[in-house]
Amino acid sequence: MQLVDIGANLTHPSFHDDVDAVVARARAAGVSTVIVTGTTVLESRVGAEIAERFDFYATAGVHPHHARDCDATTIDALRQLAQHPKVVAIGECGLDFNRNYSPHPDQEKWFVAQLELALELKKPLFLHSRDAHPRLSQILKTHGVQRAVAHCFTGEREELRACLDLGLYIGITGWICDERRGTHLLQLVRDIPADRLLLETDSPYLTPRDMRPQPKARRNEPAFLPHILKTVARALRRSAEEVAAETTRNAQALFGIA
Numbered sequence: 001m002q003l004v005d006i007g008a009n010l011t012h013p014s015f016h017d018d019v020d021a022v023v024a025r026a027r028a029a030g031v032s033t034v035i036v037t038g039t040t041v042l043e044s045r046v047g048a049e050i051a052e053r054f055d056f057y058a059t060a061g062v063h064p065h066h067a068r069d070c071d072a073t074t075i076d077a078l079r080q081l082a083q084h085p086k087v088v089a090i091g092e093c094g095l096d097f098n099r100n101y102s103p104h105p106d107q108e109k110w111f112v113a114q115l116e117l118a119l120e121l122k123k124p125l126f127l128h129s130r131d132a133h134p135r136l137s138q139i140l141k142t143h144g145v146q147r148a149v150a151h152c153f154t155g156e157r158e159e160l161r162a163c164l165d166l167g168l169y170i171g172i173t174g175w176i177c178d179e180r181r182g183t184h185l186l187q188l189v190r191d192i193p194a195d196r197l198l199l200e201t202d203s204p205y206l207t208p209r210d211m212r213p214q215p216k217a218r219r220n221e222p223a224f225l226p227h228i229l230k231t232v233a234r235a236l237r238r239s240a241e242e243v244a245a246e247t248t249r250n251a252q253a254l255f256g257i258a
C-alpha cells in the first residue's frame with residue numbers, strides 16, 4: 001500500500017525535535033509521500049527544504065489567517081518559491097470566516113492574488129475554506145479556477161456539490177473520525193466521485209479522536225493516515241487497498257507527481 005498525505009504541517013514547532021522519526025514512521029505505515037503545507041512565505045520556504053530533504057513535496061502560499069501580514073513583496077516571493085522543483089501547488093490559501101484572524105477584505109485580496117499566481121504558473125491550488133461558502137466558490141468560478149483541492153473539507157452537502165461542480169478535488173482529514181462534529185462526512189464521502197477523493201492528516205492538528213491509544217500530547221502525524229483511510233473505506237463500503245490506490249492516483253494526477 002502506498003499513500004499520499006496531501007496535507008501535513010511538518011514545519012510546525014511540534015515536529016522540530018523528531019521530524020526524522022516522524023518521517024520514518026510515516027514510511028513504515030505506507031505513507032510514501034507527504035505534501036508539506038506552506039502557510040506563510042517563511043514556512044513555505046522551510047517546507048520546501050523539508051520536502052527536499054525527505055524527497056517529499058510542498059506547497060507555497062499564505063493561509064487566510066495571515067492575510068493581514070501580506071505586502072507588496074508576498075506574491076513575488078511565492079512566485080520564486082514556486083520555481084523550486086518540490087513545490088507542486090500554490091496554497092494553503094483561501095478564506096476563513098470562522099476564526100477571522102484577518103479582516104475579510106484582506107483575506108479576499110490575498111486569496112485572489114494567489115489564485116491568479118496559480119493560474120499564471122499553471123499550478124493547482126491548495127484551498128482552505130472555513131465558513132466561507134458560498135463566497136469562496138463564487139470567487140473560484142469568476143476566475144475560472146478548476147485545478148484545486150478543497151483541503152480538509154468539513155462542509156455540508158450543498159457546499160460539496162458546489163466544489164464538485166467546479167471540478168475540485170476533495171481532501172478528507174481525521175475530521176471524519178470525530179463523533180462530535182464529523183459524522184455527516186461518513187454519509188457525504190459517498191457523494192465524492194472515486195477520481196476526486198484525496199486523503200490528508202493536516203498534522204499536527206486534527207488527531208483522529210477515535211484512535212486508541214491517543215498519541216502523546218495528541219499530536220497528529222502522517223503515520224496516522226491509514227487510520228483515516230480505513231474510516232473512509234468503511235464509510236464507502238469498499239476495501240482500504242482500493243481506496244488507497246485511487247487516492248494515490250488522484251494525488252499524482254492533481255499535483256503532477258510520480
Ligand SMILES: [Zn+2]
Pocket residue numbers: 092127128129151152
Ligand atoms: Zn486549512
